[in-house]
Amino acid sequence: MTSLSSGNEDDADIARMDDQHQIIMMKFGALYEAVGRGERQASISALILDMFEFTLSHFADEEELITKTGYPRSQEHKDAQTRLYAQAVDSYREYMENPLVSPLEVLGFIKQWIEDHVLTMDTDYRDFMAAGENRPRDYRPSP
Ligand SMILES: [Fe+2]
Ligand SMILES: [Fe+2]
Numbered sequence: 001m002t003s004l005s006s007g008n009e010d011d012a013d014i015a016r017m018d019d020q021h022q023i024i025m026m027k028f029g030a031l032y033e034a035v036g037r038g039e040r041q042a043s044i045s046a047l048i049l050d051m052f053e054f055t056l057s058h059f060a061d062e063e064e065l066i067t068k069t070g071y072p073r074s075q076e077h078k079d080a081q082t083r084l085y086a087q088a089v090d091s092y093r094e095y096m097e098n099p100l101v102s103p104l105e106v107l108g109f110i111k112q113w114i115e116d117h118v119l120t121m122d123t124d125y126r127d128f129m130a131a132g133e134n135r136p137r138d139y140r141p142s143p
Pocket of ligand 2: 062077081117121122
């Protein structure tokens with residue numbers, strides 16, 4: 001029987017998270033294009049909700065992973081994601097309820113959200129995991 005577990009499990013986990021980040025960015029691209037085409041609020045809303053749903057499952061997957069690996073900033077990371085998600089939902093509600101809010105404002109918020117999440121916070125756990133055997137075992141998160 002061919003073993004699929006001979007590869008580095010951390011590498012596979014990192015690749016899975018990278019794939020999910022790519023999907024989030026693709027969904028954002030589709031949303032951006034829909035806004036650019038001037039699509040109706042119902043279509044934009046469906047794309048945003050689809051993106052939120054995928055992002056929520058990504059957050060859950062990622063949180064389980066970073067807890068499992070002993071990443072020292074797991075709680076901090078979870079709290080930040082919970083906060084980000086709540087802010088994104090607020091931004092979406094405002095767009096749905098206030099006709100004066102342009103979808104560009106939601107787009108701007110989500111773009112910022114992706115940059116803060118994928119390009120900043122996630123880079124930190126990624127570096128930690130990629131260190132493999134060389135991870136600092138006695139690392140303690142800052143208070
Ligand atoms: Fe992530
Ligand atoms: Fe994250």
